[in-house]
Amino acid sequence: MTTVETASNEKTPPLWQLLFGIIDRPAATFKAVLARREWYMWAVPLLVVLLCMSAMMVVRTPYDMEIAQQELERRLATMTPEQAEAARAGMETFMSFPVRLAMGLVTAIILLLIGVVVQAAILYFGALVAGGEVEFGSVFTMSTWTRLPMALYFLVQAVFMVIAQRALNAPGLSALVATGDLMKDAQNPLFTLLGRLDPFWLWHLFLVVVGLSVAARFSRVKSLVLTLVYVVVSLAVTALPTLLFGGLAGG
Numbered sequence: 001m002t003t004v005e006t007a008s009n010e011k012t013p014p015l016w017q018l019l020f021g022i023i024d025r026p027a028a029t030f031k032a033v034l035a036r037r038e039w040y041m042w043a044v045p046l047l048v049v050l051l052c053m054s055a056m057m058v059v060r061t062p063y064d065m066e067i068a069q070q071e072l073e074r075r076l077a078t079m080t081p082e083q084a085e086a087a088r089a090g091m092e093t094f095m096s097f098p099v100r101l102a103m104g105l106v107t108a109i110i111l112l113l114i115g116v117v118v119q120a121a122i123l124y125f126g127a128l129v130a131g132g133e134v135e136f137g138s139v140f141t142m143s144t145w146t147r148l149p150m151a152l153y154f155l156v157q158a159v160f161m162v163i164a165q166r167a168l169n170a171p172g173l174s175a176l177v178a179t180g181d182l183m184k185d186a187q188n189p190l191f192t193l194l195g196r197l198d199p200f201w202l203w204h205l206f207l208v209v210v211g212l213s214v215a216a217r218f219s220r221v222k223s224l225v226l227t228l229v230y231v232v233v234s235l236a237v238t239a240l241p242t243l244l245f246g247g248l249a250g251g
Helices: 003-008 015-024 026-035 040-076 081-091 097-129 136-146 148-164 182-186 189-194 199-215 220-250
Strands: none
Touching: 015 026, 015 040, 026 136, 026 199, 040 081, 040 097, 040 136, 040 148, 097 136, 097 199, 097 220, 136 148, 136 199, 148 199, 182 189, 189 220, 199 220
16 A cells, blocks of 8 residues: 555545645645645645745835836937837836736746646656656645745745845845846856755755655655755756856857
8 A cells, every 4th residue: 555545544634734734744744635636736835836926026026127127228328319219118018017017927927837847747757767656646746835935935035025125136145146236147157056045945855855755655865866866957957048148148
């Protein structure tokens, strides 16, 4: 009898308890989650992350609009008055709060969904190569639950911006290499990589290790090795756009 089958024979805690259980009882929570086959078991954690991300973006968008406006004015200054007036009129709609927020949310949602699918694919095929007996659906569901620390990350960002009255432009350890020039920093792969290193991402990785040990019935050591492979691929994918387009912009 598998771990999931064993868990299904026991009384499964309600969903709200599982959301809190991922904090202090992650292994038991993953067993309970994977024992249930309902579609909302993967949808709810994603919804929680999306709601928290939306709250953060509502707070952040005005600061992003200020930066975009400054960049627009810098570009307009290099144009003739007629060109600048036409460009300003064309950009007026795109610089509005509703449009900027909607575009940011759509982009963030797409990136989140792609990230979860890619994470699940890496862990699924990695587990198969390592000899695990797994189903993609179980690994995908587990992957969505490992993203819950990001919900707290977004809330912490929102609270910081409300209190500090400024955007958080150097997340994680990226402040170690930040220059203060957002355009220049965006072209630095090290800035991008260090921006990922924070307690919430490390918590996410810890949950990946625990989740793999449940979903694939791996030892913690084997789960850790596979998680490190996921880390390498994830960081490579994160840095690749900056290496390609940042280098082109810098050249």
